[in-house]
Amino acid sequence: MFSKVLISDDLGSINQGVRTVLDGLGITNVTQVQYCDDAYLKIKSAYQNAEPFHLLITDLSFKSDHRAQRYASGEDLVKQLKQEYPDLKVIVYSVEDRLQKVRTLIQTHKADAYVCKGRNGLKEIDAAINTVYGGGIYISQQVEHALSSNSNLEINDYDIELLQQLSNGLSQDEISNFLKSNAIAPSSLSSVEKHLNKLRIQFKANNAIHLVAIVKDLGLI
Amino acid sequence: MFSKVLISDDLGSINQGVRTVLDGLGITNVTQVQYCDDAYLKIKSAYQNAEPFHLLITDLSFKSDHRAQRYASGEDLVKQLKQEYPDLKVIVYSVEDRLQKVRTLIQTHKADAYVCKGRNGLKEIDAAINTVYGGGIYISQQVEHALSSNSNLEINDYDIELLQQLSNGLSQDEISNFLKSNAIAPSSLSSVEKHLNKLRIQFKANNAIHLVAIVKDLGLI
DNA sequence: CAAAACCTTACGGAAATCCGTAAGGTCTTA
DNA sequence: TAAGACCTTACGGATTTCCGTAAGGTTTTG
Numbered sequence: 001m002f003s004k005v006l007i008s009d010d011l012g013s014i015n016q017g018v019r020t021v022l023d024g025l026g027i028t029n030v031t032q033v034q035y036c037d038d039a040y041l042k043i044k045s046a047y048q049n050a051e052p053f054h055l056l057i058t059d060l061s062f063k064s065d066h067r068a069q070r071y072a073s074g075e076d077l078v079k080q081l082k083q084e085y086p087d088l089k090v091i092v093y094s095v096e097d098r099l100q101k102v103r104t105l106i107q108t109h110k111a112d113a114y115v116c117k118g119r120n121g122l123k124e125i126d127a128a129i130n131t132v133y134g135g136g137i138y139i140s141q142q143v144e145h146a147l148s149s150n151s152n153l154e155i156n157d158y159d160i161e162l163l164q165q166l167s168n169g170l171s172q173d174e175i176s177n178f179l180k181s182n183a184i185a186p187s188s189l190s191s192v193e194k195h196l197n198k199l200r201i202q203f204k205a206n207n208a209i210h211l212v213a214i215v216k217d218l219g220l221i
Numbered sequence: 222m223f224s225k226v227l228i229s230d231d232l233g234s235i236n237q238g239v240r241t242v243l244d245g246l247g248i249t250n251v252t253q254v255q256y257c258d259d260a261y262l263k264i265k266s267a268y269q270n271a272e273p274f275h276l277l278i279t280d281l282s283f284k285s286d287h288r289a290q291r292y293a294s295g296e297d298l299v300k301q302l303k304q305e306y307p308d309l310k311v312i313v314y315s316v317e318d319r320l321q322k323v324r325t326l327i328q329t330h331k332a333d334a335y336v337c338k339g340r341n342g343l344k345e346i347d348a349a350i351n352t353v354y355g356g357g358i359y360i361s362q363q364v365e366h367a368l369s370s371n372s373n374l375e376i377n378d379y380d381i382e383l384l385q386q387l388s389n390g391l392s393q394d395e396i397s398n399f400l401k402s403n404a405i406a407p408s409s410l411s412s413v414e415k416h417l418n419k420l421r422i423q424f425k426a427n428n429a430i431h432l433v434a435i436v437k438d439l440g441l442i
Numbered sequence: 443c444a445a446a447a448c449c450t451t452a453c454g455g456a457a458a459t460c461c462g463t464a465a466g467g468t469c470t471t472a
Numbered sequence: 473t474a475a476g477a478c479c480t481t482a483c484g485g486a487t488t489t490c491c492g493t494a495a496g497g498t499t500t501t502g
Contacts, residue, residue, distance in 0.1 A: 011339070065340065171487090207490080406480085
Protein backbone atom coordinates (compact mmCIF):
# COMPACT_ATOMS: atom_id res chain seq x y z
CA MET A 1 0.00 0.00 0.00
CA PHE A 2 1.01 3.60 -0.42
CA SER A 3 3.01 4.85 2.51
CA LYS A 4 3.36 8.57 1.89
CA VAL A 5 0.35 10.60 0.85
CA LEU A 6 -0.45 14.27 0.28
CA ILE A 7 -3.96 15.68 0.57
CA SER A 8 -4.72 18.99 -1.09
CA ASP A 9 -8.07 20.62 -0.44
CA ASP A 10 -8.88 24.11 0.71
CA LEU A 11 -11.71 22.99 2.95
CA GLY A 12 -10.07 21.63 6.05
CA SER A 13 -13.12 19.67 7.04
CA ILE A 14 -12.98 17.48 3.96
CA ASN A 15 -9.34 16.70 4.56
CA GLN A 16 -10.36 15.28 7.88
CA GLY A 17 -12.70 12.76 6.29
CA VAL A 18 -10.10 11.61 3.78
CA ARG A 19 -7.57 11.28 6.53
CA THR A 20 -9.92 8.96 8.37
CA VAL A 21 -10.05 6.70 5.31
CA LEU A 22 -6.28 6.70 5.06
CA ASP A 23 -6.04 5.77 8.73
CA GLY A 24 -8.30 2.84 8.04
CA LEU A 25 -5.90 1.70 5.34
CA GLY A 26 -2.98 1.92 7.69
CA ILE A 27 -1.48 4.93 5.96
CA THR A 28 -0.06 7.21 8.61
CA ASN A 29 2.43 9.36 6.76
CA VAL A 30 -0.08 11.90 5.55
CA THR A 31 0.47 15.57 4.83
CA GLN A 32 -2.25 18.13 4.23
CA VAL A 33 -2.14 21.42 2.37
CA GLN A 34 -4.77 24.01 1.53
CA TYR A 35 -3.17 25.60 -1.51
CA CYS A 36 -2.17 24.12 -4.86
CA ASP A 37 1.18 25.86 -4.77
CA ASP A 38 1.94 24.31 -1.42
CA ALA A 39 1.09 20.92 -2.84
CA TYR A 40 3.50 21.45 -5.71
CA LEU A 41 6.31 22.63 -3.48
CA LYS A 42 5.87 19.79 -0.99
CA ILE A 43 5.96 17.20 -3.75
CA LYS A 44 8.94 18.79 -5.43
CA SER A 45 11.03 19.04 -2.31
CA ALA A 46 10.09 15.56 -1.12
CA TYR A 47 11.22 14.23 -4.48
CA GLN A 48 14.51 16.08 -4.30
CA ASN A 49 15.12 14.68 -0.84
CA ALA A 50 14.59 11.19 -2.25
CA GLU A 51 11.53 10.74 -0.08
CA PRO A 52 8.84 11.25 -2.69
CA PHE A 53 5.12 11.18 -2.14
CA HIS A 54 3.44 8.17 -3.70
CA LEU A 55 -0.05 9.52 -3.91
CA LEU A 56 -1.75 12.88 -4.20
CA ILE A 57 -5.42 13.32 -3.43
CA THR A 58 -6.56 16.72 -4.61
CA ASP A 59 -9.65 18.83 -5.03
CA LEU A 60 -10.17 20.80 -8.24
CA SER A 61 -11.59 24.12 -7.17
CA PHE A 62 -9.76 26.25 -4.69
CA LYS A 63 -11.21 29.50 -3.49
CA SER A 64 -8.81 32.29 -4.26
CA ASP A 65 -7.81 34.62 -1.48
CA HIS A 66 -5.12 37.18 -0.85
CA ARG A 67 -2.29 34.73 -1.57
CA ALA A 68 -1.31 34.90 -5.21
CA GLN A 69 -1.06 31.39 -6.59
CA ARG A 70 0.85 29.97 -9.51
CA TYR A 71 -1.53 27.04 -9.81
CA ALA A 72 -5.04 28.42 -9.50
CA SER A 73 -6.85 25.11 -9.81
CA GLY A 74 -6.34 21.47 -9.07
CA GLU A 75 -6.40 20.85 -12.79
CA ASP A 76 -3.36 23.04 -13.37
CA LEU A 77 -1.64 21.30 -10.52
CA VAL A 78 -2.36 17.81 -11.82
CA LYS A 79 -1.27 18.73 -15.31
CA GLN A 80 2.07 20.05 -14.14
CA LEU A 81 2.76 17.28 -11.64
CA LYS A 82 1.98 14.45 -14.02
CA GLN A 83 4.32 15.94 -16.59
CA GLU A 84 7.09 16.31 -14.09
CA TYR A 85 6.52 13.18 -12.00
CA PRO A 86 4.70 10.58 -14.10
CA ASP A 87 5.14 7.99 -11.34
CA LEU A 88 3.17 9.99 -8.82
CA LYS A 89 -0.35 8.62 -8.54
CA VAL A 90 -3.09 11.22 -8.49
CA ILE A 91 -6.66 10.94 -7.28
CA VAL A 92 -8.95 13.83 -8.07
CA TYR A 93 -11.67 14.34 -5.46
CA SER A 94 -14.19 16.95 -6.51
CA VAL A 95 -17.85 17.86 -6.47
CA GLU A 96 -17.47 18.59 -10.15
CA ASP A 97 -19.36 15.95 -12.11
CA ARG A 98 -19.16 17.33 -15.61
CA LEU A 99 -18.07 14.72 -18.09
CA GLN A 100 -15.78 16.99 -20.02
CA LYS A 101 -13.79 17.72 -16.87
CA VAL A 102 -13.47 14.04 -16.08
CA ARG A 103 -12.34 13.32 -19.61
CA THR A 104 -9.70 16.03 -19.60
CA LEU A 105 -8.34 15.02 -16.22
CA ILE A 106 -8.09 11.33 -17.00
CA GLN A 107 -7.24 11.31 -20.68
CA THR A 108 -5.26 14.48 -21.17
CA HIS A 109 -3.66 15.05 -17.81
CA LYS A 110 -3.40 11.34 -16.95
CA ALA A 111 -4.91 11.45 -13.49
CA ASP A 112 -5.35 7.97 -12.03
CA ALA A 113 -8.73 8.39 -10.44
CA TYR A 114 -11.71 10.72 -10.44
CA VAL A 115 -13.93 10.55 -7.39
CA CYS A 116 -17.02 12.69 -7.03
CA LYS A 117 -17.61 14.17 -3.63
CA GLY A 118 -20.98 13.00 -2.47
CA ARG A 119 -22.71 10.85 0.06
CA ASN A 120 -20.47 7.89 -0.75
CA GLY A 121 -17.41 9.95 -1.45
CA LEU A 122 -15.27 8.52 1.30
CA LYS A 123 -16.16 4.94 0.45
CA GLU A 124 -15.21 5.66 -3.13
CA ILE A 125 -11.95 7.23 -2.02
CA ASP A 126 -11.18 3.97 -0.28
CA ALA A 127 -11.93 1.97 -3.40
CA ALA A 128 -10.03 4.41 -5.58
CA ILE A 129 -6.90 4.16 -3.46
CA ASN A 130 -6.95 0.39 -3.75
CA THR A 131 -7.56 0.43 -7.47
CA VAL A 132 -4.88 3.00 -8.13
CA TYR A 133 -2.42 1.13 -5.95
CA GLY A 134 -3.00 -1.89 -8.16
CA GLY A 135 -2.14 0.23 -11.19
CA GLY A 136 -5.73 0.71 -12.29
CA ILE A 137 -7.84 3.74 -13.02
CA TYR A 138 -10.84 4.48 -10.86
CA ILE A 139 -13.80 6.62 -11.87
CA SER A 140 -16.91 7.31 -9.83
CA GLN A 141 -19.96 5.47 -11.03
CA GLN A 142 -21.92 8.64 -11.69
CA VAL A 143 -19.38 9.84 -14.25
CA GLU A 144 -17.93 6.59 -15.48
CA HIS A 145 -19.66 6.91 -18.84
CA ALA A 146 -17.53 9.99 -19.42
CA LEU A 147 -14.89 7.84 -21.06
CA SER A 148 -16.61 4.81 -22.51
CA SER A 149 -19.69 6.16 -24.17
CA ASN A 150 -19.88 7.49 -27.64
CA SER A 151 -21.15 10.73 -26.19
CA ASN A 152 -20.17 14.18 -27.34
CA LEU A 153 -16.51 13.33 -27.53
CA GLU A 154 -16.20 14.71 -31.01
CA ILE A 155 -16.18 18.30 -29.91
CA ASN A 156 -12.62 19.51 -29.74
CA ASP A 157 -10.55 22.38 -28.48
CA TYR A 158 -11.27 24.40 -31.58
CA ASP A 159 -14.99 24.14 -30.96
CA ILE A 160 -14.51 25.08 -27.34
CA GLU A 161 -12.51 28.10 -28.42
CA LEU A 162 -15.30 29.21 -30.72
CA LEU A 163 -17.89 28.82 -27.99
CA GLN A 164 -15.67 30.59 -25.53
CA GLN A 165 -15.18 33.61 -27.75
CA LEU A 166 -18.84 33.64 -28.65
CA SER A 167 -19.78 33.75 -24.99
CA ASN A 168 -17.25 36.56 -24.53
CA GLY A 169 -19.39 38.69 -26.78
CA LEU A 170 -17.42 38.53 -30.03
CA SER A 171 -19.37 38.52 -33.26
CA GLN A 172 -18.64 35.74 -35.74
CA ASP A 173 -16.73 38.22 -37.82
CA GLU A 174 -14.63 39.22 -34.81
CA ILE A 175 -14.01 35.58 -33.99
CA SER A 176 -12.74 35.07 -37.53
CA ASN A 177 -10.31 37.96 -37.07
CA PHE A 178 -9.30 36.67 -33.67
CA LEU A 179 -8.45 33.29 -35.16
CA LYS A 180 -6.45 34.88 -37.97
CA SER A 181 -4.41 36.99 -35.58
CA ASN A 182 -3.73 33.95 -33.43
CA ALA A 183 -2.81 31.80 -36.40
CA ILE A 184 -5.54 29.29 -35.68
CA ALA A 185 -6.95 27.54 -38.73
CA PRO A 186 -9.56 27.51 -40.09
CA SER A 187 -10.23 31.16 -39.60
CA SER A 188 -12.59 32.36 -42.30
CA LEU A 189 -15.95 33.76 -41.34
CA SER A 190 -17.51 31.04 -43.40
CA SER A 191 -15.74 28.34 -41.43
CA VAL A 192 -16.71 29.91 -38.15
CA GLU A 193 -20.31 29.87 -39.32
CA LYS A 194 -20.05 26.27 -40.46
CA HIS A 195 -18.57 25.03 -37.20
CA LEU A 196 -21.03 26.90 -35.07
CA ASN A 197 -23.83 25.57 -37.23
CA LYS A 198 -22.57 22.05 -36.69
CA LEU A 199 -22.49 22.66 -32.94
CA ARG A 200 -26.00 24.07 -33.02
CA ILE A 201 -27.25 20.91 -34.68
CA GLN A 202 -25.26 18.73 -32.33
CA PHE A 203 -26.69 20.35 -29.22
CA LYS A 204 -30.15 20.86 -30.73
CA ALA A 205 -29.92 24.61 -30.24
CA ASN A 206 -32.23 27.01 -32.02
CA ASN A 207 -29.65 29.75 -32.36
CA ALA A 208 -26.29 30.93 -31.09
CA ILE A 209 -27.76 32.27 -27.85
CA HIS A 210 -29.39 28.96 -27.11
CA LEU A 211 -26.15 27.18 -27.95
CA VAL A 212 -24.12 29.20 -25.50
CA ALA A 213 -26.76 28.69 -22.80
CA ILE A 214 -26.66 24.94 -23.35
CA VAL A 215 -22.91 24.49 -23.34
CA LYS A 216 -22.61 26.71 -20.29
CA ASP A 217 -25.10 24.50 -18.50
CA LEU A 218 -23.10 21.47 -19.59
CA GLY A 219 -19.99 23.07 -18.23
CA LEU A 220 -18.13 22.91 -21.49
CA ILE A 221 -17.18 26.54 -21.11
CA MET B 222 -26.71 29.63 23.37
CA PHE B 223 -28.64 27.31 21.08
CA SER B 224 -29.14 23.92 22.61
CA LYS B 225 -30.68 21.86 19.82
CA VAL B 226 -29.21 22.04 16.34
CA LEU B 227 -29.75 20.27 13.03
CA ILE B 228 -27.05 20.01 10.37
CA SER B 229 -28.08 19.24 6.80
CA ASP B 230 -25.37 18.54 4.25
CA ASP B 231 -24.99 15.64 1.90
CA LEU B 232 -21.22 15.41 2.37
CA GLY B 233 -20.70 13.64 5.63
CA SER B 234 -17.19 14.96 6.01
CA ILE B 235 -18.29 18.58 6.14
CA ASN B 236 -20.83 17.80 8.81
CA GLN B 237 -17.93 16.58 10.91
CA GLY B 238 -16.21 19.95 10.77
CA VAL B 239 -19.34 21.87 11.70
CA ARG B 240 -19.96 19.47 14.52
CA THR B 241 -16.52 20.25 15.89
CA VAL B 242 -17.39 23.94 15.97
CA LEU B 243 -20.64 23.18 17.79
CA ASP B 244 -18.74 21.10 20.29
CA GLY B 245 -16.50 24.06 20.93
CA LEU B 246 -19.57 26.15 21.69
CA GLY B 247 -20.83 23.57 24.12
CA ILE B 248 -23.70 22.49 21.90
CA THR B 249 -24.08 18.75 22.25
CA ASN B 250 -27.62 18.07 21.09
CA VAL B 251 -26.78 17.92 17.42
CA THR B 252 -28.51 15.92 14.72
CA GLN B 253 -27.20 15.36 11.20
CA VAL B 254 -29.05 14.52 8.02
CA GLN B 255 -27.93 14.08 4.43
CA TYR B 256 -31.19 14.85 2.65
CA CYS B 257 -33.35 17.97 2.62
CA ASP B 258 -36.50 15.95 3.09
CA ASP B 259 -35.05 14.36 6.19
CA ALA B 260 -34.25 17.81 7.52
CA TYR B 261 -37.81 18.92 6.99
CA LEU B 262 -39.29 15.86 8.64
CA LYS B 263 -36.97 16.03 11.64
CA ILE B 264 -37.80 19.66 12.25
CA LYS B 265 -41.50 19.11 11.80
CA SER B 266 -41.69 16.16 14.16
CA ALA B 267 -39.47 17.82 16.75
CA TYR B 268 -41.77 20.80 16.68
CA GLN B 269 -44.85 18.65 17.09
CA ASN B 270 -43.24 16.94 20.05
CA ALA B 271 -42.68 20.33 21.64
CA GLU B 272 -38.93 19.83 21.45
CA PRO B 273 -38.17 22.06 18.47
CA PHE B 274 -34.79 22.62 16.91
CA HIS B 275 -33.47 26.13 17.48
CA LEU B 276 -31.03 26.27 14.64
CA LEU B 277 -30.59 24.70 11.22
CA ILE B 278 -27.28 24.78 9.41
CA THR B 279 -27.78 23.72 5.82
CA ASP B 280 -25.97 23.41 2.54
CA LEU B 281 -27.66 24.56 -0.66
CA SER B 282 -26.75 21.96 -3.25
CA PHE B 283 -27.50 18.35 -2.65
CA LYS B 284 -26.50 15.72 -5.12
CA SER B 285 -29.56 13.87 -6.28
CA ASP B 286 -29.54 10.11 -6.16
CA HIS B 287 -32.07 7.30 -6.36
CA ARG B 288 -34.16 8.74 -3.52
CA ALA B 289 -36.88 11.00 -4.86
CA GLN B 290 -36.89 14.22 -2.87
CA ARG B 291 -39.60 16.75 -2.29
CA TYR B 292 -37.07 19.47 -1.53
CA ALA B 293 -34.36 19.25 -4.15
CA SER B 294 -32.23 22.07 -2.82
CA GLY B 295 -31.39 23.77 0.41
CA GLU B 296 -33.08 26.88 -0.96
CA ASP B 297 -36.42 25.10 -1.26
CA LEU B 298 -35.95 23.75 2.21
CA VAL B 299 -35.17 27.13 3.76
CA LYS B 300 -38.07 28.78 1.97
CA GLN B 301 -40.56 26.24 3.27
CA LEU B 302 -39.17 26.07 6.80
CA LYS B 303 -39.03 29.82 7.31
CA GLN B 304 -42.64 30.11 6.20
CA GLU B 305 -43.75 27.38 8.53
CA TYR B 306 -41.45 28.06 11.47
CA PRO B 307 -40.36 31.71 11.46
CA ASP B 308 -38.71 31.30 14.84
CA LEU B 309 -36.28 28.68 13.59
CA LYS B 310 -32.89 30.26 12.94
CA VAL B 311 -31.25 29.21 9.68
CA ILE B 312 -27.62 29.41 8.66
CA VAL B 313 -26.85 28.66 5.03
CA TYR B 314 -23.42 27.13 4.52
CA SER B 315 -22.52 26.83 0.88
CA VAL B 316 -19.69 27.11 -1.64
CA GLU B 317 -22.07 29.18 -3.73
CA ASP B 318 -20.88 32.79 -3.72
CA ARG B 319 -23.18 34.39 -6.26
CA LEU B 320 -24.67 37.57 -4.96
CA GLN B 321 -28.13 36.93 -6.31
CA LYS B 322 -28.31 33.69 -4.37
CA VAL B 323 -27.27 35.41 -1.19
CA ARG B 324 -29.82 38.14 -1.74
CA THR B 325 -32.65 35.71 -2.37
CA LEU B 326 -31.81 33.60 0.64
CA ILE B 327 -31.51 36.47 3.06
CA GLN B 328 -34.07 38.93 1.76
CA THR B 329 -36.73 36.74 0.26
CA HIS B 330 -36.45 33.54 2.23
CA LYS B 331 -35.35 35.26 5.45
CA ALA B 332 -32.37 33.09 6.24
CA ASP B 333 -30.38 34.43 9.20
CA ALA B 334 -26.88 33.85 7.93
CA TYR B 335 -25.02 33.08 4.75
CA VAL B 336 -21.58 31.55 5.18
CA CYS B 337 -19.37 30.65 2.22
CA LYS B 338 -17.52 27.39 2.49
CA GLY B 339 -13.87 28.14 2.23
CA ARG B 340 -10.64 28.12 4.14
CA ASN B 341 -12.18 30.10 6.96
CA GLY B 342 -15.57 28.50 6.68
CA LEU B 343 -15.57 26.93 10.09
CA LYS B 344 -14.40 30.09 11.82
CA GLU B 345 -17.17 31.96 10.10
CA ILE B 346 -19.69 29.34 11.14
CA ASP B 347 -18.61 30.01 14.69
CA ALA B 348 -19.11 33.74 14.28
CA ALA B 349 -22.38 33.26 12.45
CA ILE B 350 -23.81 31.11 15.23
CA ASN B 351 -22.98 33.78 17.78
CA THR B 352 -24.39 36.58 15.66
CA VAL B 353 -27.57 34.71 14.86
CA TYR B 354 -28.01 33.73 18.49
CA GLY B 355 -27.90 37.42 19.32
CA GLY B 356 -30.68 38.03 16.82
CA GLY B 357 -28.41 39.42 14.12
CA ILE B 358 -27.79 38.51 10.51
CA TYR B 359 -24.39 37.21 9.47
CA ILE B 360 -23.00 37.28 5.97
CA SER B 361 -19.57 36.14 4.83
CA GLN B 362 -17.21 38.95 4.03
CA GLN B 363 -16.72 37.86 0.45
CA VAL B 364 -20.42 38.29 -0.32
CA GLU B 365 -21.44 40.93 2.18
CA HIS B 366 -21.81 43.56 -0.50
CA ALA B 367 -24.63 41.47 -1.92
CA LEU B 368 -27.09 43.37 0.23
CA SER B 369 -25.66 46.77 0.92
CA SER B 370 -24.47 47.97 -2.43
CA ASN B 371 -26.61 49.70 -4.96
CA SER B 372 -25.79 46.90 -7.35
CA ASN B 373 -28.06 45.48 -9.98
CA LEU B 374 -31.03 45.11 -7.74
CA GLU B 375 -33.30 46.92 -10.13
CA ILE B 376 -33.69 44.06 -12.52
CA ASN B 377 -37.09 42.53 -12.02
CA ASP B 378 -39.04 39.39 -12.75
CA TYR B 379 -39.97 40.62 -16.18
CA ASP B 380 -36.33 41.01 -17.11
CA ILE B 381 -35.53 37.60 -15.73
CA GLU B 382 -38.35 36.14 -17.79
CA LEU B 383 -36.95 37.73 -20.94
CA LEU B 384 -33.48 36.41 -20.23
CA GLN B 385 -34.85 33.01 -19.38
CA GLN B 386 -36.77 32.71 -22.65
CA LEU B 387 -33.81 34.08 -24.58
CA SER B 388 -31.57 31.42 -23.11
CA ASN B 389 -34.21 28.83 -23.98
CA GLY B 390 -33.60 29.58 -27.63
CA LEU B 391 -36.60 31.77 -28.45
CA SER B 392 -36.10 34.62 -30.88
CA GLN B 393 -37.18 38.07 -29.80
CA ASP B 394 -40.20 37.73 -32.03
CA GLU B 395 -41.12 34.43 -30.39
CA ILE B 396 -40.65 35.97 -26.96
CA SER B 397 -43.06 38.72 -27.94
CA ASN B 398 -45.64 36.11 -28.94
CA PHE B 399 -44.98 34.17 -25.79
CA LEU B 400 -45.67 37.25 -23.69
CA LYS B 401 -48.86 37.98 -25.59
CA SER B 402 -50.18 34.48 -25.13
CA ASN B 403 -49.36 34.62 -21.44
CA ALA B 404 -50.93 38.05 -21.03
CA ILE B 405 -47.69 39.58 -19.82
CA ALA B 406 -47.25 43.25 -20.64
CA PRO B 407 -45.45 44.82 -22.35
CA SER B 408 -45.36 42.27 -25.11
CA SER B 409 -44.52 44.00 -28.37
CA LEU B 410 -41.40 43.04 -30.24
CA SER B 411 -40.24 46.61 -29.86
CA SER B 412 -40.55 46.47 -26.10
CA VAL B 413 -38.72 43.19 -25.92
CA GLU B 414 -35.93 44.79 -27.91
CA LYS B 415 -35.90 47.85 -25.67
CA HIS B 416 -35.73 45.89 -22.45
CA LEU B 417 -33.05 43.57 -23.71
CA ASN B 418 -31.11 46.57 -24.95
CA LYS B 419 -31.35 48.11 -21.48
CA LEU B 420 -30.07 44.89 -19.96
CA ARG B 421 -27.21 44.76 -22.45
CA ILE B 422 -26.13 48.22 -21.42
CA GLN B 423 -26.58 47.43 -17.75
CA PHE B 424 -24.39 44.34 -17.93
CA LYS B 425 -21.98 45.83 -20.47
CA ALA B 426 -22.73 43.08 -22.94
CA ASN B 427 -21.82 43.35 -26.61
CA ASN B 428 -24.81 41.41 -27.84
CA ALA B 429 -27.57 39.06 -26.73
CA ILE B 430 -25.22 36.07 -26.64
CA HIS B 431 -22.84 37.90 -24.38
CA LEU B 432 -25.71 39.01 -22.19
CA VAL B 433 -26.97 35.48 -21.65
CA ALA B 434 -23.45 34.28 -20.89
CA ILE B 435 -23.00 37.03 -18.31
CA VAL B 436 -26.29 36.56 -16.48
CA LYS B 437 -25.80 32.81 -16.45
CA ASP B 438 -22.42 33.35 -14.81
CA LEU B 439 -24.04 35.65 -12.30
CA GLY B 440 -26.58 32.99 -11.55
CA LEU B 441 -29.52 35.20 -12.44
CA ILE B 442 -30.95 32.45 -14.60
C1' DC C 443 -2.50 7.51 -59.18
C1' DA C 444 -7.36 8.57 -59.40
C1' DA C 445 -11.70 8.74 -57.20
C1' DA C 446 -14.07 9.76 -53.35
C1' DA C 447 -14.75 12.01 -49.16
C1' DC C 448 -13.94 15.80 -46.55
C1' DC C 449 -12.77 20.54 -45.38
C1' DT C 450 -12.11 25.45 -46.16
C1' DT C 451 -13.53 29.40 -48.27
C1' DA C 452 -16.50 32.59 -50.87
C1' DC C 453 -20.87 34.39 -52.08
C1' DG C 454 -25.85 35.60 -51.87
C1' DG C 455 -30.31 35.94 -49.96
C1' DA C 456 -33.67 35.45 -46.07
C1' DA C 457 -34.23 36.22 -41.37
C1' DA C 458 -33.01 38.21 -37.03
C1' DT C 459 -30.58 41.54 -34.34
C1' DC C 460 -29.22 46.05 -33.33
C1' DC C 461 -30.16 50.90 -32.90
C1' DG C 462 -32.06 55.05 -33.97
C1' DT C 463 -36.49 58.14 -34.30
C1' DA C 464 -41.16 59.22 -33.55
C1' DA C 465 -46.05 58.87 -32.20
C1' DG C 466 -49.29 57.93 -28.75
C1' DG C 467 -50.60 56.30 -24.02
C1' DT C 468 -50.19 56.32 -18.89
C1' DC C 469 -48.77 58.07 -14.61
C1' DT C 470 -47.01 61.68 -11.58
C1' DT C 471 -47.00 66.19 -9.91
C1' DA C 472 -47.59 71.01 -9.41
C1' DT D 473 -56.30 69.87 -15.23
C1' DA D 474 -52.12 70.58 -17.72
C1' DA D 475 -47.23 69.82 -18.14
C1' DG D 476 -43.72 66.77 -17.77
C1' DA D 477 -41.71 62.29 -17.27
C1' DC D 478 -41.95 57.81 -18.54
C1' DC D 479 -43.40 53.73 -21.10
C1' DT D 480 -45.17 51.15 -25.01
C1' DT D 481 -45.40 50.54 -29.69
C1' DA D 482 -44.32 51.11 -34.61
C1' DC D 483 -41.16 51.72 -38.25
C1' DG D 484 -36.83 51.90 -41.03
C1' DG D 485 -32.20 51.01 -41.93
C1' DA D 486 -27.52 49.05 -40.82
C1' DT D 487 -25.46 45.04 -39.24
C1' DT D 488 -25.26 40.28 -38.08
C1' DT D 489 -26.77 35.71 -38.14
C1' DC D 490 -28.65 31.91 -40.55
C1' DC D 491 -28.57 28.72 -44.31
C1' DG D 492 -28.12 27.37 -48.74
C1' DT D 493 -24.87 26.56 -53.04
C1' DA D 494 -20.57 26.14 -55.22
C1' DA D 495 -15.55 26.25 -56.15
C1' DG D 496 -11.07 24.83 -54.85
C1' DG D 497 -7.93 22.38 -51.74
C1' DT D 498 -6.51 18.42 -48.76
C1' DT D 499 -6.83 13.83 -47.04
C1' DT D 500 -8.38 9.12 -47.39
C1' DT D 501 -9.06 5.01 -49.82
C1' DG D 502 -9.17 1.53 -53.36
